[in-house]
Structure formats: structure tokens, C-alpha cells
Amino acid sequence: MNLRVPGPTPLPPEVRQAVSGAMINHRGPEFRELLGAVTAGVREVLQTSNDVLFLTTSGTGGLEAAIVNLLSPGDRVLAVTVGAFGDRFAEIARAFGAEVTVVEAPWGRAADPLAVEEALERVPDARLVLVTHNETSTGVANDLATLGEVVRAHRRGGYPLLLVDAISSAGAMPLFADDWGCDVVISASHKAWMAPPGLAMLSVSERAWAVAERATCPRFYFDLRRARHLAARGETPWTPAVHALQGLRAALARMRAEGLDAVYARHRRVAHRMREGARTLGLELFADPAHASNTVTALYVPEGKDGEALVAALRAQGVIVAGGMGPFRGRVLRVGHMGYVDMADIDGVLRALATAVA
Amino acid sequence: MNLRVPGPTPLPPEVRQAVSGAMINHRGPEFRELLGAVTAGVREVLQTSNDVLFLTTSGTGGLEAAIVNLLSPGDRVLAVTVGAFGDRFAEIARAFGAEVTVVEAPWGRAADPLAVEEALERVPDARLVLVTHNETSTGVANDLATLGEVVRAHRRGGYPLLLVDAISSAGAMPLFADDWGCDVVISASHKAWMAPPGLAMLSVSERAWAVAERATCPRFYFDLRRARHLAARGETPWTPAVHALQGLRAALARMRAEGLDAVYARHRRVAHRMREGARTLGLELFADPAHASNTVTALYVPEGKDGEALVAALRAQGVIVAGGMGPFRGRVLRVGHMGYVDMADIDGVLRALATAVA
Incomplete structure (x- = not known):
């Protein structure tokens, strides 16, 4: 998973x-x-x-x-x-x-x-x-x-x-x-x-x-x-x-072994990859790009798709993401990329997303 | 330990x-x-x-x-x-x-x-x-x-x-x-x-x-x-x-595999062994025997012994017990025997106690 x-x-x-x-x-x-x-x-x-x-x-x-x-x-x-x-x-x-x-x-x-x-x-x-x-x-x-x-x-x-x-x-x-x-x-x-x-x-x-x-x-x-x-x-x-x-x-x-600066740089890289990959798939970023987080990316659920169904479709491919909260329940996907995460994890999310939104 | x-x-x-x-x-x-x-x-x-x-x-x-x-x-x-x-x-x-x-x-x-x-x-x-x-x-x-x-x-x-x-x-x-x-x-x-x-x-x-x-x-x-x-x-x-x-x-x-009644019986047995073993060593039970707990036994530190030194002496033998609380700090030892515990664990405590109070 x-x-x-x-x-x-x-x-x-x-x-x-x-x-x-x-x-x-x-x-x-x-x-x-x-x-x-x-x-x-x-x-x-x-x-x-x-x-x-x-x-x-x-x-x-x-x-x-x-x-x-x-x-x-x-x-x-x-x-x-x-x-x-x-x-x-x-x-x-x-x-x-x-x-x-x-x-x-x-x-x-x-x-x-x-x-x-x-x-x-x-x-x-x-x-x-x-x-x-x-x-x-x-x-x-x-x-x-x-x-x-x-x-x-x-x-x-x-x-x-x-x-x-x-x-x-x-x-x-x-x-x-x-x-x-x-x-x-x-x-x-x-x-x-x-x-x-x-x-x-x-x-x-x-x-x-x-x-x-x-x-x-x-x-x-x-x-x-x-x-x-x-x-x-x-x-x-x-x-x-x-x-x-x-x-x-x-x-x-x-x-400490990785180094704090390297940890922060890795989070910047995975977040950037996540956002760029999502854009390439035609998905719209929920956050103002100038202030997009490096630990969690929120994406609008595409028009005509159901948020919960999309979460389930990703899950069926072994990728567990969260849905939207409050007024955006069912309308937003949230992908976490903090802590133990690298590029391969993000690429896995993007592959599953590509299939799910196809 | x-x-x-x-x-x-x-x-x-x-x-x-x-x-x-x-x-x-x-x-x-x-x-x-x-x-x-x-x-x-x-x-x-x-x-x-x-x-x-x-x-x-x-x-x-x-x-x-x-x-x-x-x-x-x-x-x-x-x-x-x-x-x-x-x-x-x-x-x-x-x-x-x-x-x-x-x-x-x-x-x-x-x-x-x-x-x-x-x-x-x-x-x-x-x-x-x-x-x-x-x-x-x-x-x-x-x-x-x-x-x-x-x-x-x-x-x-x-x-x-x-x-x-x-x-x-x-x-x-x-x-x-x-x-x-x-x-x-x-x-x-x-x-x-x-x-x-x-x-x-x-x-x-x-x-x-x-x-x-x-x-x-x-x-x-x-x-x-x-x-x-x-x-x-x-x-x-x-x-x-x-x-x-x-x-x-x-x-x-x-x-569930052991059975709740068997779990309770085991706690009665280990507590009984702990109390009897301590008495045999000449240690005095802190609790009223009619209401002694089956999960923790409190013992008076023997006259002339220091509670903290006794805890340390047990620790040196690989047995970790607690001291007294509140007014009985330094004057009481407390031995826990709840959950994952059997007779051999208690016998280990008693052997270490025998050495420590000798």
C-alpha cells in the first residue's frame, strides 16, 4: 500500500x-x-x-x-x-x-x-x-x-x-x-x-x-x-x-543522517513533482500556487467525477489518499507527501491518478 | 529484563x-x-x-x-x-x-x-x-x-x-x-x-x-x-x-484464547505466590491481606534497608520494580504482576529479592 x-x-x-x-x-x-x-x-x-x-x-x-x-x-x-x-x-x-x-x-x-x-x-x-x-x-x-x-x-x-x-x-x-x-x-x-x-x-x-x-x-x-x-x-x-x-x-x-536541509529539499521536490504531475493530468490545484504546501497537495475532483469514487478507484490501485473536508467534502482529493516519502511514491500516485481520471 | x-x-x-x-x-x-x-x-x-x-x-x-x-x-x-x-x-x-x-x-x-x-x-x-x-x-x-x-x-x-x-x-x-x-x-x-x-x-x-x-x-x-x-x-x-x-x-x-476465567485464575495464582514468597523471605505485606490485590503487591522495605537501594539491587539482577508513592516513598516496594506474567516471572522476582534482602 x-x-x-x-x-x-x-x-x-x-x-x-x-x-x-x-x-x-x-x-x-x-x-x-x-x-x-x-x-x-x-x-x-x-x-x-x-x-x-x-x-x-x-x-x-x-x-x-x-x-x-x-x-x-x-x-x-x-x-x-x-x-x-x-x-x-x-x-x-x-x-x-x-x-x-x-x-x-x-x-x-x-x-x-x-x-x-x-x-x-x-x-x-x-x-x-x-x-x-x-x-x-x-x-x-x-x-x-x-x-x-x-x-x-x-x-x-x-x-x-x-x-x-x-x-x-x-x-x-x-x-x-x-x-x-x-x-x-x-x-x-x-x-x-x-x-x-x-x-x-x-x-x-x-x-x-x-x-x-x-x-x-x-x-x-x-x-x-x-x-x-x-x-x-x-x-x-x-x-x-x-x-x-x-x-x-x-x-x-x-x-539527522539525511540532514535537515536535504529533508526540506526532498519535500520541495516531491511536492513539485506532485503538482506538476497533477497539472499534466489536467487536474486543478486547489491551493493558490504561490502558497502551495510542500507536505500535502489538494486537487479539485474533475468535473463529472465523484470524489468518493475517485478515492476508491485509487485505493483499488493500492494508493490511499484523503478526500476533501468541510465544504469541499467529495469535491477535493488530498495527497500527503510528508515524512517517509520519495519520488517513486509520488510517481505511484500519479500513475494511479492517470488511470482513475482517464 | x-x-x-x-x-x-x-x-x-x-x-x-x-x-x-x-x-x-x-x-x-x-x-x-x-x-x-x-x-x-x-x-x-x-x-x-x-x-x-x-x-x-x-x-x-x-x-x-x-x-x-x-x-x-x-x-x-x-x-x-x-x-x-x-x-x-x-x-x-x-x-x-x-x-x-x-x-x-x-x-x-x-x-x-x-x-x-x-x-x-x-x-x-x-x-x-x-x-x-x-x-x-x-x-x-x-x-x-x-x-x-x-x-x-x-x-x-x-x-x-x-x-x-x-x-x-x-x-x-x-x-x-x-x-x-x-x-x-x-x-x-x-x-x-x-x-x-x-x-x-x-x-x-x-x-x-x-x-x-x-x-x-x-x-x-x-x-x-x-x-x-x-x-x-x-x-x-x-x-x-x-x-x-x-x-x-x-x-x-x-x-480470549486463554479464557477470561483462566486469566483471572492465573492472576490469583501469581499474586498468591508473590505474597507467600515474600512472607517466606520475612518481608511484610503493605496491604491488608484480606484485600491484597492480584495485580500489584506492595511490600514494606525491611528495617535498616533503603528503598531506593533495594530497587537498584533488584535492577542489577534484571528485575525492575517500583518504589513507594507519596508518604511511603523509599519505604515500600511495589511489584506488578498483571497481564503478560506467569509463575516463572514471580519466581525470578523472589530469587532476586532473596539476594537483595539477604
Whole structure:
């Protein structure tokens, strides 16, 4: 099977090997070493000197952790959304009592830094700004460097904090968490990290820790202060997904061996091949080409074809892709190409697509 | 290594094999089949016809899910606690706004049904009763059948609900969730279920669903209504710990092949051997013998010995056990014997103990 959904992603052989190891005590020296290794590895990929913490949860749980640790009910939050996952981040903030102001772009377009700037001027008391680095529902990558600059320019007295959903970007696209002023970066093991699902990782800036100390949103399992406290002695507050961490360690070693720049270049190449190949087949790209993602490509289902039937036709050829989300259910195909992926995988998708749309 | 902490527990070979499989799409037919199989298997073990749902989280996350779905801030909650994990369940309820009344027994003793009865009479407006089936910090098993009967006898207009922490009991000790009137049973994959950590499973009664519809505690990731809605079509709201579910399916097949009664009998035998062997070595049982757990044995560290040094001495012989918790840190040893365990494992622990305490 050529698993090409935008997560969970295929596991390299050494990750599958690592995942099948014997169980270990989560409060012993082997685990301390494991946690130290993955913490250092993730920090390197995120280009941050901030704390990096691991939670046993999905990416969505990671977003919730960011919110409940930094929000006090009633706080004003600016949510920059360009699709289903940006909407979800905003919805989580609302669920926990935020007054959310939304800045949205039409699906398929990237966030407009000028619109974000205007919103920050309109809502000068925003405590948090929520941004999706790479929107998995539309295949659009936002210009996080510029958005980070805009937020930084409007920061007064430590606010607003910049919270970045990097679930489907980190490890596949350049991300300079510290240089770009990200206070919290959230990612998840089963995307470009090539590890099994079940782990969210969060980087947390000193500015964010200061806010977390005062935030009044109730929290327990996701309390990052507990996680930080235990991480200092190589443990987690609750039993962690040990085997997913073991898989992640192997995946990080693979990324280091390839080299981060080479990893990013490979993602650029496969994404380019995917987009060009689709165009050659007469398929229309859903995303604004200027902001097309290097980890997921969304394509319009051709006129007269049914989206679900197309997904099934690809599946019959051993290629597993995802359909559209929200208003584009049945009208869009989404092909994941992050993590363990090379040109041959993309060529396989294109061959199957050629048959399916013929 | 003879991993004898009270979770995570060793994985049988077929579970390790299952866990190392290729990743699958979590929104496709293979996953639907997987979710159906583990749901049926867990339901059988819990002896319930209620909904069974899976959350990607630890056991503690499962406890939090039970609370946030059923609590409205300000609700009166009766927490029956006999150790660290009962205290934790109460602490979670408090964190989310419950007015908690605690009924406690001294560490090492079981909950007294009469004390619970008196408390229910004193607090007739209790909305939830929290009970630990098996207290991992002390090696004590509560008489859940009787406690369930007491709660049932005091139920008026659907309240209180009975929420049971069965994290270290389910799959190793008989548990009749429906017969014993349990509204929510929480367990976790890495205990007697012989699967990797990262999955909590919860059974939810119709009475509990009615309360969940009205409960006002904010929730998103742990929202069981979403989980129920998606489970009906063989999915989970957020990306699940696919490989842990694959491991659990293999473990459930193993339990079914052995037979549940045989599984319970084996746990009785290994626990008996552990306790008798420890006594023979002159070690004192921490738990009231009448309520000693069949999944974890807590032993006093002998006079003049240091608890941490003893754990290290066992480790040097390849036997990994846990130390005491809370006030008994350094003064108690805890040996896990749940899930993938047989007499030879216990004999190994006893041999190492004999050397270490000599």
C-alpha cells in the first residue's frame, strides 16, 4: 500500500523496528535517556532553545494543551484561519472561554499579513494569536516568518503570544521557532516526524511560561507546568507512549543522517513533482500556487467525477489518499507527501491518478 | 529484563509483532475493522453492553475524560480513596470545579462500604461517586460489587453516577460493569491489557450519557459525545494511536484464547505466590491481606534497608520494580504482576529479592 493520506504517515523500517522493542519502565534510566534524546532532536528541528515537552495525545490534544495552559476565560484571542484546522484551533479556544476574533482567508488562499496587522490594530488587547503554519485541509502553507514579524511588532507588555500549529509542517518545512518569535509550537509524531500517532510535542517560550503561571483555565492532564517539572528529571507526569517515543528517536536519527536541509529539499521536490504531475493530468490545484504546501497537495475532483469514487478507484490501485473536508467534502482529493516519502511514491500516485481520471 | 512495575507491562510476542506493522489510514476500512474488534473485545472483558470508547491518552487522561464529561462546576462529588490514585481522581474532580467530599481509608486498607454508605447519607446531593477498583499505590483491591450495591441503593433520580478507575484491575480481576452498576469504567492499554501505553478505554452507561448531555464542564479533545458519534462509523474524532490499538487487538485474542476465567485464575495464582514468597523471605505485606490485590503487591522495605537501594539491587539482577508513592516513598516496594506474567516471572522476582534482602 502507498499510504498517502496527510497523516498518519508510513513508518521507515528502522522506526517499525524501534516500535516493536520490549517495553521499558517509564521511570527508569532507559526512559530518561530516551526522553533526553527526543527532546534534543525535536529542539533541533524546531530551531528553538525553548523547553520542548511531550504529551501522550493527538495533534488536536496538543492544540488544546496550548490553549488551556495560556488562556484565562474571557481573554481576547485572534485566530488566523485558512481552513478546517485553523477553524478547529479557534473552536478549541472558544470551547474554553476565549473571546475569539477570526481573521480568515478563503479556503485555498494563505493568510494575508496585512489583514492580520489590521486585526491586531482593531483588537489591541488580544492575548493570544493562533496561526496554522501548514493547513492540511487545503494544502496551503502560510508565511509564518512574516506573520511572526507582524505579531512581534504589535506585542506590548508580553502580549499577544504567538501559538503555531505546526502539526503538518514541522520536520518537512523550514521552521525557525525562535527567530520567527513563536511562543508555542505544536506538532505531532505521525506527520513529518515518521513516528506512530499518539504523541504531541510542544515548544514553550519563557514569555509563555510567565502567562501559564497566571492563566486560570482549569487543566490537569494537559498541565504543561507538571510536564516541565517532571521533564527536568527525565520523566513525564503520566505514563507516556513509550514505543511512539522509541519510534521517534529512530526517526530523528534518520532525519539527522539525511540532514535537515536535504529533508526540506526532498519535500520541495516531491511536492513539485506532485503538482506538476497533477497539472499534466489536467487536474486543478486547489491551493493558490504561490502558497502551495510542500507536505500535502489538494486537487479539485474533475468535473463529472465523484470524489468518493475517485478515492476508491485509487485505493483499488493500492494508493490511499484523503478526500476533501468541510465544504469541499467529495469535491477535493488530498495527497500527503510528508515524512517517509520519495519520488517513486509520488510517481505511484500519479500513475494511479492517470488511470482513475482517464 | 523482568519488567515488574505496575505498568507499563511486558508485551507478548504477538503484540510486539502487531505493533510493528505498517501504518494504516485511520479513516479507512482496515481501521473500522480494527476499532470494531477491540471495542467488542473490551466490552466482553468489562462485561458490559454499554458503549466502549477509546481515547489516545494515558489512564490519567481517561480519568479526566470521565470527569469533564459528567461534571458541572459546583457539583458535589464523593471521592472514595484508599491511596495515591484515588487521591488523583479526587484532585482531577477538584481541578474542574467539583465540591469534593472525601471518604478515605488509611493506605493499605480497603474502602469500607459502611463509611461510603454514611457519606452518601451525609451528602445526599452527590452527583458522582469516584471509586478505585484496584489501588496501584498500595496493592489493595476494593470490593467493587458491594460498593456498587451501596451506590445503587442511594441513587435517586439518576444520581449519583458511579465512576470506576479500573486502570490496574480490568483484564486481570473479575469486573462486571453492568451487574455492579458502574456508569463509567476507565482502563488503560498498558496494564493488564498487555498493549503499549497511550490508550484509555471508557465504558459509558445510558444514565451517564444523559448526564453528559447536560454537563457544563468545558471539553473538546476528551469530549466523549464526539467519540461516540464517530465510533458509530468506525472512526475516532482525532488521529488515534493506531499501533496501540493493533497491539490491543492481538492481546485481546490472546486473552480470549486463554479464557477470561483462566486469566483471572492465573492472576490469583501469581499474586498468591508473590505474597507467600515474600512472607517466606520475612518481608511484610503493605496491604491488608484480606484485600491484597492480584495485580500489584506492595511490600514494606525491611528495617535498616533503603528503598531506593533495594530497587537498584533488584535492577542489577534484571528485575525492575517500583518504589513507594507519596508518604511511603523509599519505604515500600511495589511489584506488578498483571497481564503478560506467569509463575516463572514471580519466581525470578523472589530469587532476586532473596539476594537483595539477604
